[in-house]
Amino acid sequence: MNIVTAIKEEMLVPIHPAGWPFIALFALVTLGISFGLWAPFAIIGVPLTLWCVYFFRNPPRTLPLEPELVIAPADGRVLSTDVAPLPDELSSLKGEYRCIAIFMNVFDVHVNRSPINATITEKHYIPGAYVNASLDKASHDNERMALILDAEDQKGLRIGVVQIAGLVARRIICERDEKDRLSAGQVFGIIRFGSRVDVWIPKAFDALVYPGQRTIAGETVIADLKPAPKARRAAKSSKTR
Numbered sequence: 001m002n003i004v005t006a007i008k009e010e011m012l013v014p015i016h017p018a019g020w021p022f023i024a025l026f027a028l029v030t031l032g033i034s035f036g037l038w039a040p041f042a043i044i045g046v047p048l049t050l051w052c053v054y055f056f057r058n059p060p061r062t063l064p065l066e067p068e069l070v071i072a073p074a075d076g077r078v079l080s081t082d083v084a085p086l087p088d089e090l091s092s093l094k095g096e097y098r099c100i101a102i103f104m105n106v107f108d109v110h111v112n113r114s115p116i117n118a119t120i121t122e123k124h125y126i127p128g129a130y131v132n133a134s135l136d137k138a139s140h141d142n143e144r145m146a147l148i149l150d151a152e153d154q155k156g157l158r159i160g161v162v163q164i165a166g167l168v169a170r171r172i173i174c175e176r177d178e179k180d181r182l183s184a185g186q187v188f189g190i191i192r193f194g195s196r197v198d199v200w201i202p203k204a205f206d207a208l209v210y211p212g213q214r215t216i217a218g219e220t221v222i223a224d225l226k227p228a229p230k231a232r233r234a235a236k237s238s239k240t241r
Contacts, residue, residue, distance in 0.1 A: 016111050018173055018190050019056025026052045055193065058111045061218030063185040067153040070115045070223035071184060072215035073161055074197040076104040078222075079134055081207035086200065087139055089124040089146040090160040096203040097160070100222050102215055103134050103196045112163060112189045113218045114182035115199055116225070118149035121158070123178050133166030133196035142166065145174045145189070149182070154225050160200035163191050185218040201225070 015023070030045025064071060079101040086097055104110055128143040143165040151157040163172045174189040182188055191197075201207075201223050209215065209222045 013057045013059040015053065016056045016058045016187075016190050018192070019052065022192075023049065023052050023056065055106065055110065056190075057109060058187065059109065061113070061185060061216065063218055064221055067117055067184070068224060068226040069184075069221045070159070070199065070201060070225060071113070072102060072209075072217050072220040072222050073112050073115050073199060074102045074104055074215065075109040075217050076102040076196075076215055078209045078211050078213045078215060079103050079196070080136075080211055081209065083203050084136075084139075086160070087126075087144075087146070087162070089126055089144075090148065090162070090200060092122060092148060093158055093160055093200065097200045098203050098205070098207060099139065100199045100201065100207050100209065101139070101196060102198075104191070106193055109217060110190050110192060110195070111187050111217065112191065112197055114149070114184055114186045114188055115161060115222070116149060116159065116182075117152040117184050118159075118182050119152065120147050120176055120178050120180050120182065121150050122146075122148035123174070123176075125172075128165075130165055130167055133164055138164055138166065138196060139198055143172065145172045147174070147176075147188075151225065152181075157202070157225060159202075160198070162198040162200070163189060164196040164198065165191065166195045199223075 026049040030049050034042040081100050083096055084099045086093055124146045126144050129141045131138055131141060145163040147161045149159050165172055172191050176188045205223050205225055207223055
């Protein structure tokens with residue numbers, strides 16, 4: 001792949017609608033100052049406008065085919081995959097849960113995608129602080145939007161997805177509401193400008209990513225919700241009785 005093709009594939013992609021007001025603002029300020037007040041401002045303004053376009057990009061993604069797989073809801077770096085106490089807004093989830101936390105820096109794609117085929121059964125907005133989203137306490141202290149999803153392909157299975165604001169991120173956008181159905185990989189929101197998304201899965205299922213690993217929203221498999229081999233054998237045995 002040559003450099004021209006690489007640039008086209010990275011830059012000539014759809015833009016999330018939430019980005020157009022910012023792109024227009026950056027462009028107008030750059031034009032106004034550069035042509036009306038101080039021409040050298042273009043040296044700063046043009047790169048900033050291009051960065052804004054880059055930030056709000058929404059590239060197409062190729063989804064895994066198996067419905068039991070949990071896919072990353074965000075581009076970024078995995079912070080942790082540990083079993084942790086559930087935040088209050090996910091208290092309707094029963095039992096112990098594992099939190100797969102993904103941190104997005106200002107250069108990552110910030111469009112968020114559904115990790116599974118599911119229906120939104122709960123949606124909670126929680127006002128809060130804006131501490132560094134890479135810190136553990138961010139999942140309990142920061143402003144966030146929490147969704148509880150009922151899995152479509154595994155009846156009775158529920159997971160949590162939480163969009164978390166950070167130091168720079170001051171706006172969480174969730175475009176879906178309770179009772180809405182989400183397909184795996186479907187865009188449901190965006191956070192600007194740097195933040196985190198946590199996926200909460202039952203403790204019984206292992207994470208398939210590790211801290212420090214990079215994820216691609218809609219493509220990277222972060223967990224497998226198929227029953228463990230022993231559980232499958234037990235279920236098969238009970239059906240034959």
